[in-house]
Amino acid sequence: MSSKTIELKAPYSFERLLRRLETHPDPQMKIQAEQKSLQRVFRVNNRPVLTSIRFAGEVDQPYLSWETNAALGAAEAERLEKNIRHMFSADVDLAPLYALMHANDKLAPLAERFRGLRFLLDDDLFSSMVRTIIGQQINLAFAATLTERLLEFAGESVRDADGHVFYAFPAIDRVAAMEPEALRPLQFSQRKAEYIIDLARAVADGRVDLEGLWRLSDEEIMAALTPLRGFGKWTVECMMMFGMGRPDLLPVADIGLKNGMQLVYQMDERPSESEMKRIGESWAPWRSYVSLYVWEAVGAMKRKEAW
DSSP: OEEEEEEOOSSOOHHHHHHHHHHSOOTTOEEETTTTEEEEEEEETTEEEEEEEEEEEETTEEEEEEEESSOOOHHHHHHHHHHHHHHTTTTOOOHHHHHHHHTSTTTHHHHHHTTTOOOOOOSSHHHHHHHHHHTTTSOHHHHHHHHHHHHHHHSOEEEOTTOOEEEOOOOHHHHHTOOGGGTGGGTOOHHHHHHHHHHHHHHHTTSSOHHHHTTSOHHHHHHHHTTSTTOOHHHHHHHIIIIIOOSOOOOTTOHHHHHHHHHHTTOSSOOOHHHHHHHHHTTTTOHHHHHHHHHHHHHHHHTTOOO
């Protein structure tokens, strides 16, 4: 067994994380809300490792602990912890973001209402890219359904001590070996199936260097990925936000963000992309995080939270 406690950068709200998961479900997670814990499979050196994560402390003194029954070497345990820290945005300092938001009368209520909310990131770039392709032009619930079907079809399964089944995200070589017709019975469109398999093959044969992307600027990543089929500007922006945690992106083509801006800025109509860019200029260099809080305003309305 391996285990460790991680101090989180305050403020950190597990409650806000759970609320967001209500409208943005992750089929890889099993959550025990009352215990402030969850279970999930991470890939470590390409093998599935079932991990239990428990949140503790208060919003202003937060920490989490993780443990796994898998036999891990020191380097593997370090890699797992790195993935966990990344996924839960453990080290992001929100103080500059809140200073920016409190200086704006439209954003200040969001900073207070959703205090401690952070990005829940994908734990690797391949899964982030695939999830983003899946999410193109469909609603969140159906995207989660398609993701779950892909996990069950091609992901490796792991059982916990109680017999519950968890799935690792499908390995790159497994997806690369597929043909698009294999995904059609799961209700993937022909194009989505092709895009996902093309991506896996590009990574498998070295045309896309996932590790190398971390060393590139946002603009360089955009230039590197948009030539791929299925990778428009929105897709790459979402991958950089939800896969890499890049802090200053503004996906103006996103319908949810348009709706959020209309709600938060009390507009009669959805803003145009040029209006969104103009408004977003005042959010720099935290445009990704302000977008998250604006999205969450829409999510809170859908969940009928008291406002």
